[in-house]
Structure formats: C-alpha cells, structure tokens
Amino acid sequence: MIDLTVHEEKLKNAVDLAKKRKVLIPTFKQMRDPEKYTPARIKEQLKSTGLWDVDPVNLFRITWKNEPKKTGGLFGEVNTLEFPSEFTGVKARIIALCGKWFPTGAHKVGASFGCLVPRLVTGQFDPTCQKAVWPSTGNYCRGGAYNAQLLGCESIAILPEGMSKERFEWLRTVAGEIIATPGTESNVKEIYDEVARIRASRPEAVIFNQFDEMGNHLWHYYVTGSAMEEALKKAMGPKDRYAGVVVTSGSAGTTACGDYLKEIFPDSKVGVGEALQCPTLYLNGFGEHRIEGIGDKHIPWVHNVKNTDLVFAIDDNNCMAMIRLSNEPEGLEYLRSLGLSDAFIAQ
Template sequence: MSNLIDLTINEEQLKKTVQSVKERDILIPTMAQMKDPDKIPAKVKEKLKKTGLWDVDPINLFRISWKNEPVKEGGLFNKLPNYVEIPTEISGVKARIIAMAGKYFPTGAHKVGASFACLVPRLVTGQFDPKYHEAVWPSTGNYCRGGAYNSALLGCKSIAILPENMSKERFDWLKTVAGEVIATPGCESNVKEIYDKTWELRRTRDNVVIFNQFGELGNHLWHYEVTGNAMDEIIKAEAGSKGRLAGVCLTSGSAGTLGSGDYLKDQYPHAKLAVGEALQCPTLLNNGFGDHRIEGIGDKHIPWIHNIKNTDMVIAIDDNDSLGMFRLFNEPAGQSYLREQGVSEEVISKLSWVGISGAANILSCIKFAKYFELTEDDIVITVLTDSAEMYQSRLQEMEAERGKGYSSLNAAIDHNRNVLGVRTDSMEELTYQSKKRIHNLKYYTWIEQQEYDLDELNAQWYDYDNYWGKLHQMGPELDKLIEQFNEKTGIAK
C-alpha cells in the first residue's frame, strides 16, 4: 500500500530548507493550533494584531483557521468558528441548517487549509527545496489562490493553473501573488485540460512539484482534522438537550471538504454524509458530464481522495437554483424581501458570506432535509467555501443579461422557485452497489490517465480500515514534524 501522505525525511535537503525558512523568519502552525487558537503563542498574536487578514505575511499562516475574528485588520480569534443558521423563513424546512463560513480565511476561502496541508508535509520533510522547486497549483480557482498565497508566505515559488473562464476577480488577485499564472481552455468543469497542462510542465521543466488537490490526501486530512473539529464545536454549542446531527451536506470539487464528513461520522455514527454536484454535470449521479456555473465544484471525474464508501447520498443541484439563491441573498431588493418574510437582521448581515457554491451547499441541505423528513431537532451542517465578495462581477453580468435591475418581485420569484421550490428529485441514497459504481469511475481518471497505483485504488475499497483509518490518524504525526521543524529553525523560541 502507499505511504498515504509521504513523510519520508530527506535529511540533507531538510538542513537547507530549515536554513532558508529561518532566514525568512517563518514559524509554521500545527493543525492542533489551527483547531485551538489558545495554543498559539502570545508573541504571534501580538503580531496578528498589527496584520491585515489578507496580508502576504508569514504570520498569516496562523490565520488558517475557521475561528478568525470577522474583521479585515488586526483580528484575533473567536471562541467558535464563523457560522450562520439558515432560518425556516428562508429554507422552508424545519431542520436547522448551519453553514460555517470560509470568508474570513486569508484569500477569502478555506482552500488555504487544503493547500497548506499539501505543501507543508513536503517542506518539513525536506522533500521540497524552496530555492529550487516551484510549487504548481492546478485548480479551477480558490485552491490555486490558496496555494499561491501559502507559497508566498512560506518563501516558495509558485505556478497557478486555472481555466480561462473563471471569474475576473480570481485572475486579478492571482497575478499579484503567484510567480506565474497559466490559463487553460474552458470553464469550471474542464479539469482534464488542467491535468494536461501539468503533464506538459512535468515533461518540460525539471523543477516543478505538482500539488494535485484531487489526489493529495493532505487535503482530505486537513478537513478531517480542522474542518471536522470546527463543525463539531458548533454542533456541541448549538444542539442543546434535544438536537442531533442528522447529516453533513457538501458539494464536491476536490472532495477535500468531504473529509470533515468522515470526522463527523466517526463522532456521530448515525449521521449521514451527502455529496452535492451540479445537475448540469451529474458525474456522481449518472456518470454524466457537462458545463455548469457553480464555480469550484464538479469536474467530470471522481477525486482520488473522495472516500466513496463512507458517502451515503448524492444530491444534484440545478445551477439556476444556486445562482437564484445567490442573487436573492446578495441584492439589496432580495435582502429587503427576506426582511419582510421575517428574517432577522443578524442573518441578513451574514448573507453575503454565501458564494455560489455556498448556495448549492445550502440547497443540498434543504433537499436532504426534505428527503429524510427532518424535524426542528435535526441539525444539518455545511460550509460556505468562499463568499459573495468573489462574485461581484457575476452579479453585474446577471443584471446586464436581464437588462434591468433586481426588484422585490424578482426576489419573490427566486425565493419561491429556486429555494422553496426545490424537491427531492435528482438525488440518490447510495447502496453498496451504487457506491461501488462511483468508486469504479476513479479507475479511468487515476489509473488510466494519471498513472496512479491500481493496488492503492483497491485498498481504498477492500482494505478500507487500514487505508482511511490510517490516514485519519496521521494528523498528530504531521504536527510532530512541524514542531520539530520549528525547533530546528529556532523561530519557535
């Protein structure tokens, strides 16, 4: 079986890496500190008080946390992660839908966590040479933004690869952080073109290290450890005496975030894990394909790191519904209309935390609640990967397309059609055999195209406890290596 996450030490290179990280005065946080900011040293917190949330400053590695105070400058940490509960007035269902917000990570999306957990194991083992290697971040957006950002913080060179049709905001910002930005043909679901570009780089350059989020188990592990724990803290704070976790619903891009579902199912074995995708690209549901507009998810393949055997349901979301909800939440007339429906000011003030895939996640929770006929004692949890901040140009495009402004009538139509109107169509409760069908699809991407190991693919299914169980125990091992690395640089003292 594979090493899962390869933590083999290259002693010779490690000495040089320690030296170059020391020169830049970089202290690397552990996942334990990301989960519990009380473990962060006071001197780091003092520096954070003088640092902006998005500043390209190594101290911001400590802001790879769900608990950042929701401020742009100098914030420290909340006791609980940032989250919003979507009330019945919006969802139309009795179940309590809780969405944890990614907006207050540096870069405005939680993907800094996934990319951290891919790069840092290579760095602290001496497998990555910051003076020679370039970190390649292929993705449809936020992961390569997170990767380029972390590379800059950790003193590593980076190359971002993403499809040319991704939003202007993503490209504009990337150009300021990444060493090189490469646009590949197509849109959100054109992942094959990104893969092709990485193969080309691999063939033509000696110094590139590809961090493929769809295949890097560090991505899954970070969400298992950090996102899973953060969700659990909210559940414990909110459940009261009668509340119970019914499920976790998450749309999948790289399937990294779904790792949090594995964590929660370990804590709450009766809870279910549902994966969402775009109806216009129903790969999980139907082996289907197609273009869609939910940026960040659904790439016409099954990620290597998706633990299919532990996934209980597939839910397809129409991208029109996602965009309808997104617009309702983010237009002034939409917010006024929701206020009239009885939605509180507190919730309204948080609606801009919802980006397009966040809307799809909330819609997945609504469909899940309808399917299982959940009650007010049931909690369904999800995340808002990024926020509306990332999609202002999409709002302008929608306005230009319709040729007129958004009115309260539009808001009422969108709410009734795109939110209250969703039904339990285009979803499937997975049986053993239907899970196996999805797992089998991995063969074509990963074994045939990407030359991954067939024995490992089989281990994911047939050696389940040893494979996923062992991976889920690697957090402390990685943390220990980070601590030892910090000891060597001496920055910890």
C-alpha cells in the same frame, strides 16, 4: 498515504530559508484551537496584520476561528451561519461553516497548506530550487500560491482562462507564473493536460494535485471536522439529534469532515452536492455548470466514496437565483418580508 520520508539536504535548505524569512509553521493543533495554542508573540503581530496580508504570520490564520475582522483580528468561536426555517422552509436546523474569514476568503488555504507542508517539512520540496504547481479552477490555486508566498516558495498557478478577472488580478500578487488553460469551471481535464506537459518538460516543477494528496483530506478531517463538532456542540440542546453533513465536492477534501463526524455520531449521514448540469457521482459526468468551487466529470482519489450516503444534484439556476436573492435590492426586500433579521441578511 502521505510519504514522510525525510530528505536531509533539501530539508536543511527549507529550514535555512524559513529562519531567514522568520517563518513559523503552525501545527494542526494550533489551527484547531488557535486561541489556546498560538504563541503570544504571534498574537501580538496579528493585532496589526490584515486578514489577507502577504505576511508569514497569517499562516496562523488558517483556521475556522478567525475573528470576523478585516484587520487586527485574533480568534473566537467557529464562524458559522444558521439558516432560519423562514428562509429554508424546513424544520431542521441548518448550520453552515463560514469560509469567508480565512485569508483569501476561502477554506482552500487549509487544503493547500495540508498538501504543501508535509513535503516542505520532510525535505521532499526544496523551496530554494523547486516550484510548486497549483492546478485548480480557482480557490485552491489562490490558497496554494498564497501559502507558498508566505512560506517563501515559488508558485505556478494553473487555472481556466474563463475564470473571473478578479481571480487573475489577485493571483498576480502572489504567483510568480500563471498559466491560463482553455475553458471555465467545468474544464478540469484541460488543466490536467497542462499539468502533464509541465511534468514532462520542467524538472523543477512539483505538482500539488489536490485530487490525490491525502494532506487535503487530512487537513479537513482534523481541522474542519473538529470545527464542525464544536459548532454542533454549541448549537445542540439535550434533545437534538445531528442528522448529517452535506458538502459540495470539488476535490472532495471537505468530505473528510463527514468521516470525522460519523465517528462521533455513528448514525449520521454524509451527503455530497454536485451540479445537476454536470452530474458525476449521480450520472457519470457530462455537461457544463456555473457553480464555482465544485469540480466535475471525475471522482477525486481522496474521496472516501464508501462513506458517502447521499448525492445531491444541485441546479445551478438555483445557485444563481440565491446570489441575486441575497445581493439585489428586490431580493433583500423579499428576505425582509419573510421576517428575517437584518443581522442574518447582512451576513
């Protein structure tokens, strides 16, 4: 559960800093319905702010409803992409939510907001003397360090040395300290060995462990869950039946939207995808894989496994093939030969 005990002194420091830096923290309600609830003066500021700019006003862009624009965008409907049958080979309609239009290009800014903000607004994290530690293979620590910078907090990012050069370069623009641990996508244990060292030796460091922070689950339950509900209501006709949601699990935060949707569609299913090359829910966890953004060899504490109905073991070769299909000239030519629209291919 989320500890909401208030520490008055530290809270005062956080409030003073926020005032000094003119930081306004959005609520989940504003993230769910940004068009309706975002203050007019914030919207005005957003009109001249880039999607990834390190500007506190971009806290209001932690939503699935950003206008798909690199700069100056406001809000619209949930960003989705429907995969046509010509592409999937199945009759069922498959609709995905697009994380690309969050600042940093991934939904993990939401999960990390859900972890940091409860501690900040209760005074459990003092931005004037403590540092936020973001252990992750990538997008969570990018999102965490980005949010922390907007909120005026210092960060320590921990990620495997084998992650892309671009990740490290971009992280340097937002994190005060970056620690590279041995390995790549499958080396979550090595990251947590470093966390144990920091916990034992650096009292100023506060660890935001996405695998056990209920704020991660809660953000996806309210914000992602309601975004999925809206996308479904828009797409479904009176005779349609919603079958279920499939999410790939890294920290299992996104699985919370499945819990939300089951309350609305009680006979729907929740499926969780993981790499075939490191089958954890499926076969206890061993091996290495190349699917960025999903974890392995452990089941996160925030994963409500009793509500998970299906496990999908996804071959990472298929993921690599998909990247080539949608990026290389021969792949694009093949997609056109299937009769897919240019608009879909461009997305």
